[in-house]
Amino acid sequence: MNRRVLSILVDNTSGVLSRVAGLFSRRGYNIDSLTVGVTADPRYSRMTVVVNGDELILDQITKQLAKLIDVIDIKVLEESESVSRELILVKVRADAQNRQSIIAVADIFRAKIVDVAIDSLIIELTGNQSKLDAFINLLEGYEILELARTGITGLSRGTKDVKYL
Incomplete structure (x- = not known):
């Protein structure tokens, strides 16, 4: 395939x-x-x-x-000739004991904490699919409450074959 x-x-x-x-x-x-x-x-x-x-x-x-x-x-969009990205939002259960370790994982991936509640965090991360999959794998030790992915969006590199309208 x-x-x-x-x-x-x-x-x-x-x-x-x-x-x-x-x-x-x-x-x-x-x-x-x-x-x-x-x-x-x-x-x-x-x-x-x-x-x-x-x-x-x-x-x-x-x-x-x-x-x-x-x-x-x-x-x-060939991988070597384009830029592709995807966005995820992940809501993770985060109590006082594990909040700092979840934030540390997010920091490693340059993710943003976009919402903080007493018992959860929402984390935003943009990148290629393998980066997002790796991030989700590292969060498996925590309880993921909800996850939303945008799907891939991308553009070809440079100006070759640009359709000007």
């Missing part, structure tokens, strides 16, 4: 997300991660979609996406 990260520039209109997701579901493909947000130009949104499959399936997905009328541009 190969993993592909697609950066898709689309019209910022209602129904686009549904049409893109529908393309995947109709063909029985799974989306591992999906993030969407408006670009600097409010007429357009950028979707970052992570999919797994063999090369034939991944090429077919890319070609089918290109046929959608709302799709302006598709880029495959």
Whole structure:
């Protein structure tokens, strides 16, 4: 199984997300991660979609996406030629005994404590997937109450192949 990260520039209109997701579901493909947000130009949104499959399936997905009328541009974000990040928020049970050790783990990863309660902490961390997974693994000794991940978002490096609108 190969993993592909697609950066898709689309019209910022209602129904686009549904049409893109529908393309995947109709063909029985799974989306591992999906993030969407408006670009600097409010007429357009950028979707970052992570999919797994063999090369034939991944090429077919890319070609089918290109046929959608709302799709302006598709880029495959190769790991060595792009920057990708993900954000997590983790709520950890933190009493007086373990609060400092949890904060120490967060400091090692340059995470931010964004909320402190009597019995918990919420920690924010941004990075690549392996960094976030390593952070979560180190927190396994503590009680994770809630966890939210945004999914991957990314851009290609440099100005080569930039779609100016």
